[in-house]
Amino acid sequence: MSASSSAQRLLLQIAGAEPAHLREELAAALRSGAIVHPWSVVPASQAAPAVRLHEVVEGRPEAEAALAAPAKNVGIAEVALETSRLVAILPDGARPAVVRSTVERCAAPFPPDWSFESARVPAAFAAAESPDGVEHALGNAGATLCGLPRRNVELYRHHFRPGQPGSCPRCGDLSADAPSGPSTQERLHGLIAAAAPGPLRDELAAALERGAEISLWMEGPGSGFIKHHGRLERLTEGRKAVVTALESDGRVGLAHVLYGDWRSTIVLRDGRPPVIARAFVGWPQ
Numbered sequence: 001m002s003a004s005s006s007a008q009r010l011l012l013q014i015a016g017a018e019p020a021h022l023r024e025e026l027a028a029a030l031r032s033g034a035i036v037h038p039w040s041v042v043p044a045s046q047a048a049p050a051v052r053l054h055e056v057v058e059g060r061p062e063a064e065a066a067l068a069a070p071a072k073n074v075g076i077a078e079v080a081l082e083t084s085r086l087v088a089i090l091p092d093g094a095r096p097a098v099v100r101s102t103v104e105r106c107a108a109p110f111p112p113d114w115s116f117e118s119a120r121v122p123a124a125f126a127a128a129e130s131p132d133g134v135e136h137a138l139g140n141a142g143a144t145l146c147g148l149p150r151r152n153v154e155l156y157r158h159h160f161r162p163g164q165p166g167s168c169p170r171c172g173d174l175s176a177d178a179p180s181g182p183s184t185q186e187r188l189h190g191l192i193a194a195a196a197p198g199p200l201r202d203e204l205a206a207a208l209e210r211g212a213e214i215s216l217w218m219e220g221p222g223s224g225f226i227k228h229h230g231r232l233e234r235l236t237e238g239r240k241a242v243v244t245a246l247e248s249d250g251r252v253g254l255a256h257v258l259y260g261d262w263r264s265t266i267v268l269r270d271g272r273p274p275v276i277a278r279a280f281v282g283w284p285q
């Protein structure tokens with residue numbers, strides 16, 4: 001469907017949307033050729049997280065009313081403006097809402113009662129099949145947890161599933177006893193300890209200790225595709241060091257962390273200290 005017909009379709013669907021001033025602003029943008037993207041339809045149970053209410057800066061009561069309406073599915077359509085996004089919330093058979101959101105993703109409040117200890121994740125093992133068709137958990141010592149040598153089993157691409165029909169009960173018991181592992185926040189916290197001291201590192205460390213959202217963590221050639229994901233043009237502190245670090249040869253890791261009014265960008269390199277920058281993504285931008 002072309003952009004213009006999406007715009008026409010959305011114009012029809014926001015008739016009656018509240019609040020009126022945001023509806024009118026969205027209608028004016030659509031009539032002057034604004035592109036609708038993305039436009040998704042999600043089950044009502046997933047609509048609230050999909051709207052990301054913490055990013056809404058205008059129209060929140062109307063959004064909450066639209067999200068509370070009895071509907072099977074909810075359409076969510078966005079139009080990007082210069083300094084904000086207008087998001088139409090379209091519940092099946094109920095009054096739609098139009099809200100204004102921050103121009104890019106920003107931090108949710110820290111999860112309550114979060115800690116490295118409470119966020120540890122159960123140990124995961126690769127699955128491997130023995131010739132008799134039983135699924136085992138492959139340990140780090142070159143054997144399954146129940147002691148079959150690696151060469152006698154075939155490795156699968158999924159994780160071992162304890163307690164499933166056809167899975168080895170001994171491996172199930174031993175995997176349940178395995179020590180849990182750190183959360184991604186705890187792992188990143190450990191890695192940035194080697195970065196240069198200062199507020200960029202210390203505020204990020206404090207945010208990770210409270211469960212800040214890691215919105216991106218990827219690895220690749222620094223000079224290549226990572227630049228397209230780094231959103232470097234928006235960095236307001238430490239931009240030059242991050243650009244230099246990404247220009248280095250070899251593979252690098254790139255992570256984004258959202259906390260408060262900030263998005264931190266972390267570049268991780270083998271054998272060299274991590275580099276940290278950040279972008280102000282609060283409101284107004």
Ligand SMILES: [Zn+2]
Nearest residue numbers: 136146168171
């Ligand atoms: Zn086993």
